[in-house]
Amino acid sequence: MNLLESNIRHLVRFTLNGAQVEGYAEPRLLLTDFLRHELGATGTHVGCEHGVCGACTILLDGRAVRSCLMLAVQVEGAAIETIEGLAQEDGGFSPLQQAFHENFALQCGYCTPGILMSMTEYLRDNPNPTKKEVRVALSGNLCRCTGYHEIVNAILDAAKALREEDGASS
Amino acid sequence: MPEQVQPPNKHVGRRTLRRENLALLTGKGEFVDDLPVKPGTLHAAILRSPHPHAEIVSIDCSALKMSGVHAVVTGKDLAERTDPMLVGFQNPIDYYGMATDRVRYMGEPVAAVAATNRYLAEDAVEAIKVEYRPLAAVVDPLQALAPDAPLLHPRADSNCVSTRHFIHGAPEEAFAQADHGATLTIRYPRNSITPMETYAVVAEAVAETGGFDVLSNFQGPFSLHSVMTRALRVRSNALRLRSPKNSGGSFGSKLTIFPYIVVLCVLAGKAKRPVKWIEDRLEHLSAASSAANRVTKIEAAYTEAGKITVLRLTHWDDNGAYLRAPMPAPLYRMHGVSTNGYDIRNLEVTNHVVVTNKCPSGAVRGFGGPQLYFAVERMMQKVASELGMDPLELVRRNLIRPEQFPYQAIAGALLDSGNYQRVIEEASAAGDLDRLKQRKQAALQAGKLYGVGYAACVEPSQSNMGYISTLKTGDERRRAGPKDGAVASVTVSVDATGSVNVVGDSVPQGQGHQTVLAQVVADQLGLAPDDIAVALDTDTAKDGWSLAAGNYSNRFSPASVSAAHLAAERVRKKMADIAATMLNAPAEDLRFENGKILAAHNPDNAVPFYRVGGLAHWSPSSLPEGMDPGIRETAMWSAPELTPTSAKDEINTSLAYGFGFDFCGVEIDPATGVVRIDQYATAHDCGTILNPGMAEGQIRGSWASGIGATFYEEFAYGEDGSFLSGTFADYLVPSACEVPEFQLVHPTPTPSPYTRLGAKGIAEGNQYTTPACIANAVADALGFEDVLLPLAPAKVLAWLQSSERPPAEGTAPAKAEEGKPRIGGSGEVQVSATPESVWDILLDPQQMAKIIPGCDRLEAVGDNRFRGDVMLGVGPIKGLFEVRLDLTDLDKPRSAKLVGSAAGPLGSSSGAGVFNLKPMEGFATLVEYSYSIQLSGKVAAVGGRLLHGAARQLIERFMAALARQAGGDAAAEVHSTWRALGRRLLALLGGAR
Structure with missing residues (x-):
C-alpha cells in the first residue's frame, strides 16, 4: 500500500458523474469534505460522520458507500456518482x-x-x-x-x- | 390524504407538488454549509467537558501557538465580553453558553478555537489542557432535591429554581366530595428528534455597527434575538441574523443554537475574521438540546358514572444544567390545556423547575405536550380500569361536547372549535375498531398477551407569546407589563412587470412553506402558484419580522398563512382600486382570474394583472387620488384571542386547537418482551387542509418520531452523569423497518374561526397520542401500571416477569438509571518467571513503559506512583491520554492493587485492578488479575458497545507483554474469561473449530 505523507496535500483524480475532476487533499481529509468543499459538489450531505445515517451515501465504482467513512485519497482513479449526476441530460428529473x-x-x-x-x-x-x-x-x-x-x-x-x-x- | 375537489381557480386544498423539491432532488439545496463564505473565513471547533460536574482549576492554551490557529475563547472571555443570557424570570443561574468556573454537564463547551480549517481547529482543541476538580453529579430530578444533593448553582439554595402553584376552580373541595380517587406517577424520558442536519453558524464582527452579522440555521422564535443582543451588549439592530433557504429539519432543536451564536460572535470578534462552525453529531446528541425529562404525579377524582371532577398535577421538570430561554416554557405552553380535551372544571397544578447535571433542555416537537398528555392519558386508562369501564367510553363521557365550543378550559385555553365525539366515531369506523376488539378476544383466547390502547389530544397551534409570563406571579406580571399576541409577518409585492413576490417570517425547516404560501397568494390574486415567487430565507436587517417569527409550535398554518392571506388581500384591494379606474367599474365588483382583473358582470371588460401592477410603478400620476405608488403590502397579523394571563393565572396558551385520536392493539412476545403493533389508527382534525400532500407528511413524520419516542429514543445517562448515547448506534432512531404501517383517518374538519383560512396546526399530534396510546395498550396487555418509555424489550420482559407493584410515590427517588458505564473483568496469564521477577517489573517504570500498550515513557512521581502519556484507541477513536498509576496494598511478591486514571481529549477514566502472583512449577508464575474501569467523556458517549472489547484487548495485550518481558516467552497465553466464554458460545452454536 502506498504510504502518503501527512500534512501534505496530495493530488487526487477521479471521475465525478462522468467528468474528470482533480484536487489536492491531505491524507486525513474525508471524502465528504473533499467533494463538498474542494470540488463544490455540496449535494452530498453529512449527517453523522460515523456511518449510521446514510445521508452521505454515494456510488463508488457503482456500489453505494458512505463517503463520510472514506478518505479523499482513497478514491484516486475511481468513478464516483452523486446526486448531482442523477437528473436526465436535459435537466429533467430521472x-x-x-x-x-x-x-x-x-x-x-x-x-x-x-x-x-x-x-x-x-x-x-x-x-x-x-x-x-x-x-x-x-x-x-x-x-x-x-x-x-x-x-x-x-x-x-x-x-x-x-x-x-x-x-x-x- | 384525499384532495378536496376545488374550483379551477382555487389552489388552497390542492395537492400542489412542492416547488422546494426542484433544488433538493438535484443536489442544489442551499443549507448553511453549502453556501460560499468570504475568503479568509476561519473554522471553529469546540472543546467540551468530559465531566458531568467539575470545577475548572485551570485552562492552559499555551500549546495553541501553532500555525493556522487564529483565536481561542474560554469562559473567561464570555464572562468579560458578554452578559448572562436572560430567561423569562429572575433566577440564580448565570449562563454564558460556555462554562466559566464550573462544568455542569458532559459536553458543555469549555473553549472554542478558530483556525484556518476544521481539521486544524480540532487539533488545536486537543492541545488545550484543562485541569478539572470533579464534583459529585446528580441526574435524577427528585434526587436533585434531596438536602444532600450536589448543588449545581451556588447562588441557588436548591436545585429547584422555580416553583409555581395554580388553583383553578375548587380542586380541594372536588377531591373531598369525590366518590373515587386515583394516583399515578409518570416518568417521561429525555429525547429529541435529532434533525439530520446539525447546528451551523457563520459569524462575523461588523466594524461600522460594533455588532455582528450571523448566518445560521436558527429556527426562531426571534424573541431570542433580543436575548442574544442583550448578552452581546449591542443594539438590537446591530445583530443581523440571516438564515438560508434550506434547513435540514429541526423539530424544535434548532431553537437552542442561539447560545452558540453568542459564542461564535465573541470568537469572530477576537479572530477579526468570519468564523464558521458546523456542529458534529456527537456534539449534537450530547450537548445540543433535549426535551426535559419529567416526573409527574397525577391525581384524579371521579364519580361512579365515570365523570372526572378534578385533576391535580405535580410536575418536576428536569431542565438539565442551565435554563436557556424560552425554557421552562414547555410547562407553561401547555398550561391552558392541562385538562386536555376533557370537560374537567377543577384543577391544581404545581410546577417545579429542576436543574441536574445533564444537557440543558430545549424545544422538541410537541413542546411540553408529550409529557403532559402521557400523564393525563395514562390516568384515563387507569380510571377506566378501576371502574371496570371501557376506556373509550370513559374518554367519551369526559370529552368536551360539540355544542360547548368555543370552550374556555379551566386553566384558560379558549378551545376554538371541534367535534371530538365525531372524530372518535369516524376514526372507530374507518380504523375498524370492532375488528381490533375481535382480534384482542381471539388473541386472549389463544393465550397471547394482547392489549388495546386509546389516546386523545387537543393539539395547540400558534403560541401566545405571553404564556411564559404565567411563570411569574400576578404582581410580577403587573410590574413587567402585559405580554400577549403572536405577530406574524408576510409581505406581498407586485413589481413593474406584474410579477408577484412573497417574503415571510416562517423560517421553514423543510415543511414546504414556499409552496403553500404560493397557493394562498395565488388564490387571492387570480394567478397560478407557479407565477408567485416566495422567498423565506430570512434577514433581520431587511425583512418584516417580530418576536414571534420562526418555525415552532405549529405556527405556520394558523399564523403565517393568515398573514399571507391578509397581505395578499390588501394587494388585491389596492389593485382593484386601480383597475376600477381603468375599467370604469366599481372595485368591489372586480374579479381576479387567470392573470386578469375583470368586471364580474361583464367578463370582457378586463385588464391584464401585469398592466395594473405596472401602472403603479410606471405612472404613479395615473393612480387614484391619494394612493401611494408601487404595490407592496406587509401584513403584521396577530389574533385578538391571544390575551395576556389573567389575574387568576388563566392563559389562552395558543390560538387554534386541533384534535387527535388514536387507538391501537399490541401483542407482546412473552419470550422476548418485544411489543408488536398489530393494528393502529390515528385521526386528526386540523381544520382547513391547505395542502393534503404536506398535511399527510406532517402526520406521518410525527407518527414516526412518536414511534421513536415510544420504543427507541432516549438520551441515556449513567448514575454518575456520564452521557451514554453519543452516536446513532446508541441513540436509536427508527429506520424504515421500525416504522409500521398504520391507518390514517381523515375526519370531517372543523375549521378554526380565529385563523383566516380556518387552518390549525397538524405537525405535533402524534407526539402526544402515539406514546400514550401504545403505553396504554401495553398496560392493558400486562395489567402493569408503571409503564416507562422507551419500551425496550428487556424492560418489558422485566415487567412481564414481575408481579404488579404499587406505583412509586411521587416524592420518592426514582429508580437508579441503568447502563452505568463501568467495565470490569478478570483473567489469568502464565509467565515463565518467578513471582519476584514479575513483581520487579510491575514496580519499575521503565519496564512498565515497555509493556503498557501505546506508552512511550513512564516516570516515577512518588513512591510507587507513576505518570506517563499513552496513545489509546477504541474502535474508530484514538487519542493521547495522560495516565497516572498508583500501586497500593503491596504484599511482595504476592499481590498488589493498581489504581489508575487516564485523561485526554477523548474523555477520562479511572479504574482499579488487583494482581495475585501465584508461584508455579518450574520458576513460572500464574498472574491472576481483575479490574474495574469507569469512563466519562467522549469515549463513554460513543459506545459502551466497543469499550468492553477494547478494554479486554488492552489488558490482554498488557498481560501478554508482561509475560514476554518477564520470561521472554512469546508464546505466553492469556486466558481471559471472555475468550473462554466465547469459545463455549461458539461451541454451542456449532461454530467451534
Missing part, C-alpha cells in the same frame, strides 16, 4: 427523482441525496422489489421528517417506471 417529487417523499431534503444514491444502486440490482424488501433496503438511511411511508411508495413507483422504460427500450 424516474426516481420524479417519483420522489410526486409522492411528497421528502421534506427537508437533507437525507434525500443519500437515499437517492442507495436506491439507485438498489433498483439497478432489484428492479422488481416488494414493499417489504424496499423497507429493508432503505433501513440504512435515516429520515426524520417523513416517516418513510411516501419514500417507500416513491421507490416502488420508480421501480415500475424504470421497468416500463426498460421494457420500452428493449
Whole structure:
C-alpha cells in the first residue's frame, strides 16, 4: 500500500458523474469534505460522520458507500456518482427523482441525496422489489421528517417506471 | 390524504407538488454549509467537558501557538465580553453558553478555537489542557432535591429554581366530595428528534455597527434575538441574523443554537475574521438540546358514572444544567390545556423547575405536550380500569361536547372549535375498531398477551407569546407589563412587470412553506402558484419580522398563512382600486382570474394583472387620488384571542386547537418482551387542509418520531452523569423497518374561526397520542401500571416477569438509571518467571513503559506512583491520554492493587485492578488479575458497545507483554474469561473449530 505523507496535500483524480475532476487533499481529509468543499459538489450531505445515517451515501465504482467513512485519497482513479449526476441530460428529473417529487417523499431534503444514491444502486440490482424488501433496503438511511411511508411508495413507483422504460427500450 | 375537489381557480386544498423539491432532488439545496463564505473565513471547533460536574482549576492554551490557529475563547472571555443570557424570570443561574468556573454537564463547551480549517481547529482543541476538580453529579430530578444533593448553582439554595402553584376552580373541595380517587406517577424520558442536519453558524464582527452579522440555521422564535443582543451588549439592530433557504429539519432543536451564536460572535470578534462552525453529531446528541425529562404525579377524582371532577398535577421538570430561554416554557405552553380535551372544571397544578447535571433542555416537537398528555392519558386508562369501564367510553363521557365550543378550559385555553365525539366515531369506523376488539378476544383466547390502547389530544397551534409570563406571579406580571399576541409577518409585492413576490417570517425547516404560501397568494390574486415567487430565507436587517417569527409550535398554518392571506388581500384591494379606474367599474365588483382583473358582470371588460401592477410603478400620476405608488403590502397579523394571563393565572396558551385520536392493539412476545403493533389508527382534525400532500407528511413524520419516542429514543445517562448515547448506534432512531404501517383517518374538519383560512396546526399530534396510546395498550396487555418509555424489550420482559407493584410515590427517588458505564473483568496469564521477577517489573517504570500498550515513557512521581502519556484507541477513536498509576496494598511478591486514571481529549477514566502472583512449577508464575474501569467523556458517549472489547484487548495485550518481558516467552497465553466464554458460545452454536 502506498504510504502518503501527512500534512501534505496530495493530488487526487477521479471521475465525478462522468467528468474528470482533480484536487489536492491531505491524507486525513474525508471524502465528504473533499467533494463538498474542494470540488463544490455540496449535494452530498453529512449527517453523522460515523456511518449510521446514510445521508452521505454515494456510488463508488457503482456500489453505494458512505463517503463520510472514506478518505479523499482513497478514491484516486475511481468513478464516483452523486446526486448531482442523477437528473436526465436535459435537466429533467430521472424516474426516481420524479417519483420522489410526486409522492411528497421528502421534506427537508437533507437525507434525500443519500437515499437517492442507495436506491439507485438498489433498483439497478432489484428492479422488481416488494414493499417489504424496499423497507429493508432503505433501513440504512435515516429520515426524520417523513416517516418513510411516501419514500417507500416513491421507490416502488420508480421501480415500475424504470421497468416500463426498460421494457420500452428493449 | 384525499384532495378536496376545488374550483379551477382555487389552489388552497390542492395537492400542489412542492416547488422546494426542484433544488433538493438535484443536489442544489442551499443549507448553511453549502453556501460560499468570504475568503479568509476561519473554522471553529469546540472543546467540551468530559465531566458531568467539575470545577475548572485551570485552562492552559499555551500549546495553541501553532500555525493556522487564529483565536481561542474560554469562559473567561464570555464572562468579560458578554452578559448572562436572560430567561423569562429572575433566577440564580448565570449562563454564558460556555462554562466559566464550573462544568455542569458532559459536553458543555469549555473553549472554542478558530483556525484556518476544521481539521486544524480540532487539533488545536486537543492541545488545550484543562485541569478539572470533579464534583459529585446528580441526574435524577427528585434526587436533585434531596438536602444532600450536589448543588449545581451556588447562588441557588436548591436545585429547584422555580416553583409555581395554580388553583383553578375548587380542586380541594372536588377531591373531598369525590366518590373515587386515583394516583399515578409518570416518568417521561429525555429525547429529541435529532434533525439530520446539525447546528451551523457563520459569524462575523461588523466594524461600522460594533455588532455582528450571523448566518445560521436558527429556527426562531426571534424573541431570542433580543436575548442574544442583550448578552452581546449591542443594539438590537446591530445583530443581523440571516438564515438560508434550506434547513435540514429541526423539530424544535434548532431553537437552542442561539447560545452558540453568542459564542461564535465573541470568537469572530477576537479572530477579526468570519468564523464558521458546523456542529458534529456527537456534539449534537450530547450537548445540543433535549426535551426535559419529567416526573409527574397525577391525581384524579371521579364519580361512579365515570365523570372526572378534578385533576391535580405535580410536575418536576428536569431542565438539565442551565435554563436557556424560552425554557421552562414547555410547562407553561401547555398550561391552558392541562385538562386536555376533557370537560374537567377543577384543577391544581404545581410546577417545579429542576436543574441536574445533564444537557440543558430545549424545544422538541410537541413542546411540553408529550409529557403532559402521557400523564393525563395514562390516568384515563387507569380510571377506566378501576371502574371496570371501557376506556373509550370513559374518554367519551369526559370529552368536551360539540355544542360547548368555543370552550374556555379551566386553566384558560379558549378551545376554538371541534367535534371530538365525531372524530372518535369516524376514526372507530374507518380504523375498524370492532375488528381490533375481535382480534384482542381471539388473541386472549389463544393465550397471547394482547392489549388495546386509546389516546386523545387537543393539539395547540400558534403560541401566545405571553404564556411564559404565567411563570411569574400576578404582581410580577403587573410590574413587567402585559405580554400577549403572536405577530406574524408576510409581505406581498407586485413589481413593474406584474410579477408577484412573497417574503415571510416562517423560517421553514423543510415543511414546504414556499409552496403553500404560493397557493394562498395565488388564490387571492387570480394567478397560478407557479407565477408567485416566495422567498423565506430570512434577514433581520431587511425583512418584516417580530418576536414571534420562526418555525415552532405549529405556527405556520394558523399564523403565517393568515398573514399571507391578509397581505395578499390588501394587494388585491389596492389593485382593484386601480383597475376600477381603468375599467370604469366599481372595485368591489372586480374579479381576479387567470392573470386578469375583470368586471364580474361583464367578463370582457378586463385588464391584464401585469398592466395594473405596472401602472403603479410606471405612472404613479395615473393612480387614484391619494394612493401611494408601487404595490407592496406587509401584513403584521396577530389574533385578538391571544390575551395576556389573567389575574387568576388563566392563559389562552395558543390560538387554534386541533384534535387527535388514536387507538391501537399490541401483542407482546412473552419470550422476548418485544411489543408488536398489530393494528393502529390515528385521526386528526386540523381544520382547513391547505395542502393534503404536506398535511399527510406532517402526520406521518410525527407518527414516526412518536414511534421513536415510544420504543427507541432516549438520551441515556449513567448514575454518575456520564452521557451514554453519543452516536446513532446508541441513540436509536427508527429506520424504515421500525416504522409500521398504520391507518390514517381523515375526519370531517372543523375549521378554526380565529385563523383566516380556518387552518390549525397538524405537525405535533402524534407526539402526544402515539406514546400514550401504545403505553396504554401495553398496560392493558400486562395489567402493569408503571409503564416507562422507551419500551425496550428487556424492560418489558422485566415487567412481564414481575408481579404488579404499587406505583412509586411521587416524592420518592426514582429508580437508579441503568447502563452505568463501568467495565470490569478478570483473567489469568502464565509467565515463565518467578513471582519476584514479575513483581520487579510491575514496580519499575521503565519496564512498565515497555509493556503498557501505546506508552512511550513512564516516570516515577512518588513512591510507587507513576505518570506517563499513552496513545489509546477504541474502535474508530484514538487519542493521547495522560495516565497516572498508583500501586497500593503491596504484599511482595504476592499481590498488589493498581489504581489508575487516564485523561485526554477523548474523555477520562479511572479504574482499579488487583494482581495475585501465584508461584508455579518450574520458576513460572500464574498472574491472576481483575479490574474495574469507569469512563466519562467522549469515549463513554460513543459506545459502551466497543469499550468492553477494547478494554479486554488492552489488558490482554498488557498481560501478554508482561509475560514476554518477564520470561521472554512469546508464546505466553492469556486466558481471559471472555475468550473462554466465547469459545463455549461458539461451541454451542456449532461454530467451534
